[in-house]
Amino acid sequence: MIRHAHEDPELLALVRRYVTPERRYLKLGGPLLRTQSSTYDRIVRSMREDAGVITADEISTLLEGGWRERRTAAWLVAVSRRTEFRERLGELLLASEVCCAGLAYCVALAGFGTPRDADLLAAYLDRYLRRPDLAYDQPVALGALLYTAAHPGGDQAARFLVPGGLWHQWLEDASHMRPNTAPGTYLSLIRRLCAFVDECAEAT
Numbered sequence: 584m585i586r587h588a589h590e591d592p593e594l595l596a597l598v599r600r601y602v603t604p605e606r607r608y609l610k611l612g613g614p615l616l617r618t619q620s621s622t623y624d625r626i627v628r629s630m631r632e633d634a635g636v637i638t639a640d641e642i643s644t645l646l647e648g649g650w651r652e653r654r655t656a657a658w659l660v661a662v663s664r665r666t667e668f669r670e671r672l673g674e675l676l677l678a679s680e681v682c683c684a685g686l687a688y689c690v691a692l693a694g695f696g697t698p699r700d701a702d703l704l705a706a707y708l709d710r711y712l713r714r715p716d717l718a719y720d721q722p723v724a725l726g727a728l729l730y731t732a733a734h735p736g737g738d739q740a741a742r743f744l745v746p747g748g749l750w751h752q753w754l755e756d757a758s759h760m761r762p763n764t765a766p767g768t769y770l771s772l773i774r775r776l777c778a779f780v781d782e783c784a785e786a787t
Contacts, residue, residue: 586647608651611658630783634663650681657687662783673703685720693727704728705739712749715756726769
């Protein structure tokens with residue numbers, strides 16, 4: 584069940600503290616890569632500071648909220664390297680209960696970069712690459728899985744990319760995608776967002 588801030592004082596307090604200041608929830612993700620340097624530096628500082636003070640209980644509460652709360656919480660998990668939330672993020676990604684949060688889960692799992700993180704990303708792809716009718720987070724999940732290939736045991740993406748494999752089948756059948764979309768495009772996105780996470784995490 585999703586908790587709603589407008590009827591949940593505990594969640595509302597956390598939203599006002601971590602989610603809505605300067606509309607942070609809208610800036611985390613792809614928009615970061617188009618942000619002016621002064622704003623970017625301010626986001627880095629604020630993420631670094633908040634990742635250092637937010638508690639595990641507060642993160643858990645935010646992850647029970649809507650997409651804004653979950654998206655922000657996942658980014659804070661990524662920056663603070665809270666690997667204890669790995670399984671929870673994997674569950675939320677697989678459930679895809681809300682929109683606009685999947686990229687954040689993928690960045691966090693990619694940044695953790697263990698074989699278990701690759702398993703969670705692969706489980707998502709096994710389910711949703713069979714659903715060309717759903718324009719969810721399949722491309723960024725593949726990019727995140729490719730990112731984990733740099734780590735020991737991180738070679739799971741190969742089976743999705745073989746000719747006639749699930750990725751190519753999905754591209755052909757998904758009307759919202761271009762059939763020649765290159766996975767490297769999404770690997771590049773994940774790589775740049777993980778670099779942002781690393782920059783934020785330097786002083787945590």
